[in-house]
Amino acid sequence: MEKxxxxxxxxxxxxLIFDGTYADGDRLDEVRLAEQFGVSRTPLREAxxxxxxxxxxxxxxxxxxFVRQPGPVELLEMFEVMAELEAVCGRLAAxxxxxAALAELRDANxxxxxxxxxxxxxAYYSENERFHRIIYQQSGNSFLAQEAAKLHKRLQPxxxxxxxxxxxxxxxxxxxxxxxxxxxxxxxxxxxxxxxNHVAVQGEKFHQLxxxxxxxxx
Amino acid sequence: MEKxxxxxxxxxxxxLIFDGTYADGDRLDEVRLAEQFGVSRTPLREAxxxxxxxxxxxxxxxxxxFVRQPGPVELLEMFEVMAELEAVCGRLAAxxxxxAALAELRDANxxxxxxxxxxxxxAYYSENERFHRIIYQQSGNSFLAQEAAKLHKRLQPxxxxxxxxxxxxxxxxxxxxxxxxxxxxxxxxxxxxxxxNHVAVQGEKFHQLxxxxxxxxx
DNA sequence: CGAGCTATTATTGTATACAAACCTGTTGAC
DNA sequence: GTCAACAGGTTTGTATACAATAATAGCTCG
Numbered sequence: 419m420e421k422x423x424x425x426x427x428x429x430x431x432x433x434l435i436f437d438g439t440y441a442d443g444d445r446l447d448e449v450r451l452a453e454q455f456g457v458s459r460t461p462l463r464e465a466x467x468x469x470x471x472x473x474x475x476x477x478x479x480x481x482x483x484f485v486r487q488p489g490p491v492e493l494l495e496m497f498e499v500m501a502e503l504e505a506v507c508g509r510l511a512a513x514x515x516x517x518a519a520l521a522e523l524r525d526a527n528x529x530x531x532x533x534x535x536x537x538x539x540x541a542y543y544s545e546n547e548r549f550h551r552i553i554y555q556q557s558g559n560s561f562l563a564q565e566a567a568k569l570h571k572r573l574q575p576x577x578x579x580x581x582x583x584x585x586x587x588x589x590x591x592x593x594x595x596x597x598x599x600x601x602x603x604x605x606x607x608x609x610x611x612x613x614x615n616h617v618a619v620q621g622e623k624f625h626q627l628x629x630x631x632x633x634x635x636x
Numbered sequence: 637m638e639k640x641x642x643x644x645x646x647x648x649x650x651x652l653i654f655d656g657t658y659a660d661g662d663r664l665d666e667v668r669l670a671e672q673f674g675v676s677r678t679p680l681r682e683a684x685x686x687x688x689x690x691x692x693x694x695x696x697x698x699x700x701x702f703v704r705q706p707g708p709v710e711l712l713e714m715f716e717v718m719a720e721l722e723a724v725c726g727r728l729a730a731x732x733x734x735x736a737a738l739a740e741l742r743d744a745n746x747x748x749x750x751x752x753x754x755x756x757x758x759a760y761y762s763e764n765e766r767f768h769r770i771i772y773q774q775s776g777n778s779f780l781a782q783e784a785a786k787l788h789k790r791l792q793p794x795x796x797x798x799x800x801x802x803x804x805x806x807x808x809x810x811x812x813x814x815x816x817x818x819x820x821x822x823x824x825x826x827x828x829x830x831x832x833n834h835v836a837v838q839g840e841k842f843h844q845l846x847x848x849x850x851x852x853x854x
Numbered sequence: 855c856g857a858g859c860t861a862t863t864a865t866t867g868t869a870t871a872c873a874a875a876c877c878t879g880t881t882g883a884c
Numbered sequence: 885g886t887c888a889a890c891a892g893g894t895t896t897g898t899a900t901a902c903a904a905t906a907a908t909a910g911c912t913c914g
Contacts, residue, residue, distance in 0.1 A: 422697050422897065448866075458899045460678075463867090464685060471689040479640050480866060480905055495779035502724045502780075506717075561713035562720075640867065666896075676869045681897090698875055698896060 423457055424464035430455070431465055435474050435485050436575045442487035446475070473572070490631055493576065494619060497627075500573055501617040503566045504550070507557040508609035512601050514558035520602060523552050527594050534587045542587055543578055549594060553601075553613070579630040580623065590616070641675055642682035648673070649683055653692050653703050654793045660705035664693070691790070708849055711794065712837055715845075718791055719835040721784045722768070725775040726827035730819050732776035738820060741770050745812050752805045760805055761796055767812060771819075771831070797848040798841065808834070 431451075434440055446466070452459050466483045469475040476486045488496065526549040533542035550570060554563035570577075581587060593616040600608035619627055649669075652658055664684070670677045684701045687693040694704040706714065744767040751760035768788060772781035788795075799805060811834040818826035837845055 424897090449864095459866090460898055460900090463682075464897095467682060467685050468689065471686065482866070492779060495777045498777055499724075499780045499783065502720075506720045506724075559713045559716055561710060562717045565717065642867090677896090678868055678870090682867095700896070 422461070424461040424468070427455055427457065427461055428465035428468045431469060432474060435469070435487075440485045442485060442489075444485045446483045446485065448482075472568075490628065493627065493631070494624075496569065496573060497576075497617065497619040500566075500569050501614045501619075503562070503569060504553070504617045505610045505614035507553050507562060507566055508597065508601070508613035509606045510558055510562070511553050511556040512604050512606040512609040515556040515601055519552055519556045520598075523549065523598055523601070526552065527591075527598060530591060530594060534591055539581055539587070543581060546581075546590070553597075556601075576627065576630060580626055583626045586626070640679070642679040642686070645673055645675065645679055646683035646686045649687060650692060653687070653705075658703045660703060660707075662703045664701045664703065666700075690786075708846065711845065711849070712842075714787065714791060715794075715835065715837040718784075718787050719832045719837075721780070721787060722771070722835045723828045723832035725771050725780060725784055726815065726819070726831035727824045728775040728777060728780070729771050730822050730824040730827040733774040733819055737770055737774045738816075741767065741816055741819065744770065745809075745816060748809060748812060752809055757796075757799055757805070761799060764799075764808070771815075774819075794845065794848060798844050801844045804841075804844070 431446075440446065448459050448462055448466075452462050455462065466475060466477060470477045470483070473488075474486060476484045478484065526545050529545040530542055530549065533539075533545060547570070551563075551567060554566045554570075557563055557566075581590070593612065597609060597612045597616065600612050649664075658664065666677050666680055666684075670680050673680065684693055684695060688695045688701070691706075692704060694702045696702065744763050747763040748760055748767065751757075751763060765788070769781075769785060772784040772788075775781055775784075799808070811830065814830045815827060815834065818830050
């Protein structure tokens with residue numbers, strides 16, 4: 419499936435918003451961005467619409483497009499929903515997961531461990547994403563998997579920051595072990611709790627997230 | 637907040653897709669619809685994008701916009717997710733709900749009962765929606781409430797059809813009673829189960845939903 | 855000197871014009 | 885006779901031109 423210009427522009431803009439090039443409340447200038455990307459305003463506006471629907475931009479009629487970074491409250495809310503979605507995926511996956519998927523899960527986990535040993539945050543991050551994505555898919559509900567992946571992606575930058583905190587990778591690993599064991603055993607309740615706990619922002623993770631937000635604001 | 641043309645067009649198209657004017661797989665002709673709405677292709681294409689993002693259309697590059705009605709499998713998946721979202725809302729609301737909201741909930745329920753007595757499907761439907769929306773909001777998580785409301789709206793037409801089945805309104809009512817009792821008692825687990833059961837498509841409801849789909853196809 | 859109004863400017867929303875890709879029907883070759 | 889290639893028309897994607905609305909600055913009046 420080929421892409422149109424508007425697609426790639428949307429992706430690039432998304433990147434620019436995620437990495438903090440544009441801060442919350444900034445207005446995106448159509449004409450400036452258009453010549454920057456070397457296109458006309460039309461595909462740019464299409465990209466705006468797409469980003470607005472996914473929540474990254476707010477389109478105020480006759481005023482323009484404003485970047486809309488979630489504040490602390492909204493972010494906690496999103497993490498809470500993410501935790502619940504993962505918990506549901508885990509519960510369903512515990513009943514529906516295939517042996518092949520379990521093997522893949524273990525494989526992803528081993529790669530995670532290697533990344534931890536090598537202190538390679540990037541590698542850990544990508545294998546971690548693979549780990550979770552497998553669980554989404556093994557829920558046996560592709561609509562659920564899609565929604566979970568969508569929110570996962572949206573929280574990506576914040577999650578990534580959190581992995582940089584001391585000891586987090588190690589703790590996360592042992593939580594993964596727990597999750598795999600619950601899924602292997604087909605224990606829906608244990609999988610639910612393990613995944614919810616793994617994702618939920620509570621205790622020390624709360625302060626880490628707040629610290630991340632303060633850094634991002636600078 | 638005023639609307640632009642594209643907004644009203646998106647709403648009207650949404651309506652036309654929901655009410656079955658356009659069937660699954662139909663291609664929407666830009667020029668024909670443009671002159672039909674009395675606008676140019678530009679705002680129409682904006683509307684297309686919006687509907688594509690919410691899943692009602694599939695935009696195939698260089699091919700056009702095709703309406704994409706969910707099939708039986710996808711529909712069951714969506715209802716499963718809806719059930720889980722409602723269950724989560726219920727669990728959180730059991731802990732966080734205010735007395736005022738409980739009173740509103742009881743009020744909505746009474747109106748529901750009156751509608752059942754009067755065999756007024758439309759009234760029942762609108763009060764039912766109000767009932768659920770209150771629970772979403774009382775989860776104390778506005779992001780969750782928003783997502784739940786979004787999916788609720790998307791499933792609206794199918795839910796509505798189901799209410800027409802014999803005895804469904806009465807059963808639904810007694811389930812509502814159970815939900816309110818659980819929330820009053822602050823019993824998170826009971827609220828979770830009651831709401832999940834209320835929304836889940838299983839048993840007779842499955843056949844009813846399939847029958848609805850067959851009718852819609854004609 | 856300040857406040858309010860007006861005119862100008864800038865920016866968004868919409869229409870139209872143009873370009874590129876796709877579908878289809880016909881023609882020609884094997 | 886069938887398949888493939890090409891031409892014409894159709895349709896989408898993008899650019900540009902135009903219109904309408906909001907921001908701004910300057911001017912006038914109190």
